[in-house]
Amino acid sequence: MPFNFVFFVVLAVSLGIFFWSCYRRFRLVLLGKAENRSNDAGRRIMGMLYHAFGQRCAVSHGYNFGLNHVMLFWSFIILLIANTEFLLHGIFPDYISLSLLPDGPYFALAFIFDAASLLALLAVFIAIIRRLAFPSPYIEARNPDAFAILILIALLMIAFFGLHAGEIAQGSERAAQYMPISGLIASAFFANVQSGSLAGYIEAFWWVHAIVLLVFLNYLPYSKHMHILTGIPNVFFRSLTKVNTQPREEFKKGNTFGAGQIDQFTWKDLFDTYSCTKCGRCSDMCPATFTGKTLDPRLVINDMKVNLLKNGPLIYQKKPPVLPLIGERVEGSNHDDVLWACTTCGACMEVCPVLIEHVPKIVDMRRNLVEMISRFPGEVVPFFENMEQRSNPWGIIPAERTKWTAEADVKPFEAGKTEYLFYVGCFGAFDARNRRVSIANTRILNASGISWGYLGKDEMCCGESLRRMGNEFVFDRMARENVKMFKEKGIKKVITQCPHCYNVLKNDYRQYGAELEVIHYTELINDLIKAGKLKLAGIKDHGKIVFHDSCYMGRYNGIYEAPRKAIVSATGQVPAEMERSHEKSFCCGAGGGRMWMEENMGKRINIARIEQALKKDPKTICVCCPYCMTMFEDGLKDMKAEDKVQVLDVAEVVSDVLK
């Protein structure tokens, strides 16, 4: 038969519906604001190979079932070729067929397709068993959508084997001996079937295969498995740098600020929502979800998607949206307390297999709440006012910024003379406990003999919490002032004590034209020891030490080893690791401005983290961030465990053994 008209019509109609569905979904993405995500295509393609085709996230972070996804993914990629041939062959049976290839390539492909189909079937089987017998707490294991798609894939594979087994039994398959699975089925089921009815079976399996394939295709855009279409492009359009900052806003009259309506996100934010397959790894990692808050990063993304599907078509018709993006407790809307529960720790983004950027979306919605409608937890007002009026979170008189130096040997930064600025930060300057860390740091700096100075009363807050809380307007002013001052004083190298200051000076201020060489003191300590500038007088025993990673050091800036090495140098002991450490570290609960808000919902995050630390039975919990220090000390006091376990900063551990 040169041309199968019936199948041509079937295929044309179903492809038509498929492309129409895709058009309806993807045009909604274009409602989003512009953003350039296609620069540096080479790196994007390399990343795509690594993350998507290499299935990097599927197999990392200790998710054992990820291997099953790798198996399914690769069988799918292989069978994509087989199925394309299947459809074209269906229309032009005489002209398009793999069997027209020479023996070598044809036999190889036949074998590969046969094996891939078995692997796919096996993966589906494992996935079904897993969902029924060992459902992980973080995935919606029994979701009907998931079973629908798994059954469709299984049917597709069974039809594939039925069809080829029939052909082998019929003797019309010249690659029979290279298709072991189909061959096995042929001898098991079709050995005694008469050739007349065999043709009927073949015809039936062919049509089952064709119909299931087309149903599958048309089901995709409406199911959570849309990621089959969007996942790979989403990885291509990923952020090329670590997502450790938020974009600036332009404060011009007539502008809107933040995202209060779905079309106020960027197109990439919207595309992200189509790429989520609700695998739940973000939920599994999220400290807020873990401690019973209403925030679940997966649901934030899902709610945005539902909102887009509902409001998008209306926005196109210039009609007002019917479902608010923020404020309701219904699917498609994010309640305020969901958005305020985020610590911006970034664990969700770290584990997302398709590299969805959750945190900037949450901050964008916070911006809308703060800047456009002024709706946020009441206790935040004094924080905002203090930051604006006195450039520190507590509203302490700026003159008191230097009070801690009564016990320390400090020197002012002198433009043109001093090499390093020691940026103490608000905690290091005002907080009683963290002042001791500042003193330890000055002792280390003085012992090393490097040229350093500090700004004293002139130091201003970096504004970190404001930015994460969505008060971009005030952050913007503080950032401009700071960057201006740094330029005027000729500051080029900065040592920070606080990882939050570190991230702001290094990454956020870059948007303001500041090209600073920012060093966290833990990095500096290692460099100084290595260069022989910092000499330690032996080691000091602090009992068993467990180290807690700061999110803004680790995940945000990739610094994991510096604090650990410093601990080893000063104690001769490799710190113990909690179950969740390094990339998977669990936030202390203070990031994202949570430090300045009440934590009334669920269990306290710092208590949860301390419980994880205590499992290692430490004498000392070592931190390298003032926020973590405060959260651990407060939590230990709440748990009445402060006599059993002490919290020390890495700087204190090192300054204890200075020569």
Next chain:
Amino acid sequence: MLVVTCVKQVPDTTQVRVDPVTGTLIREGVPFIINPFDTHALEESLRLKEKYGFRVAVVSMGPPNAEITLKKALALGADEVVLLSDRAFGGADTLATSLVLAEAVRKLGQNEEVAMVICGRQTIDGDTAQVGPGIATRLGYSQLTLVDLVENVDVKTKKIRVRRRLEGRHEIVEAPLPAMVAVLREINRPRYPTVPKRLQAEEATVPLWNNKTMGLKEETIGLKGSATQVRKIFSPQRARGEIIGDGINKPDEAAGILINRLVEKGILCL
């Protein structure tokens, strides 16, 4: 109807020092803020606006840079602002200040009936709590001080009912409008301005009324019209107390020592 709110720009008094030689305030480098009590007065005006549909006018007497404070009021939702600024107003005590403010209220009342004047309980620089009552007396308004709740305003019968917080008790008072209401900080939690309103307010021009506009007699305003003359400013010397504990470790122990000391000194009775 109009609600007139009086606000004052004050130096951030926690940062003010007295020059030991000249005996004057060191104002250099001291930031100016809106008098914290007045932020609650403004907030209450805005809440009454939302509830009863009043228009809110905000007046401030002070140097030209006090317009920053009035712009903040605009950002928060004030409908109209007026800056009363003239060299002749300078050096005024509460007597002279209340005269200028009362005259401003009277002028604002020429176009629209004034329902009430709302003031903060006192300012953090003068701390007299006299200006509000001064305005009420001069205008012949009902005088409601120490208010921590406005229960009801009846626009038809022109009555206001408030709760006053006195020592150890509350007092519910009903008074005829127009009234002067001086509020406590506990009355509300001030709102935070939205960015679009801030941007709008920053571009706004603040109307300035000098004494030409006001037409008050020179001898009744400013230093000349003041009954108070400042002779000397000084920081009283206080004996330094004893610091117990280091603020971090062993709070129970520190608390124990503290209680013992207080009992020894007869401050505390167990």
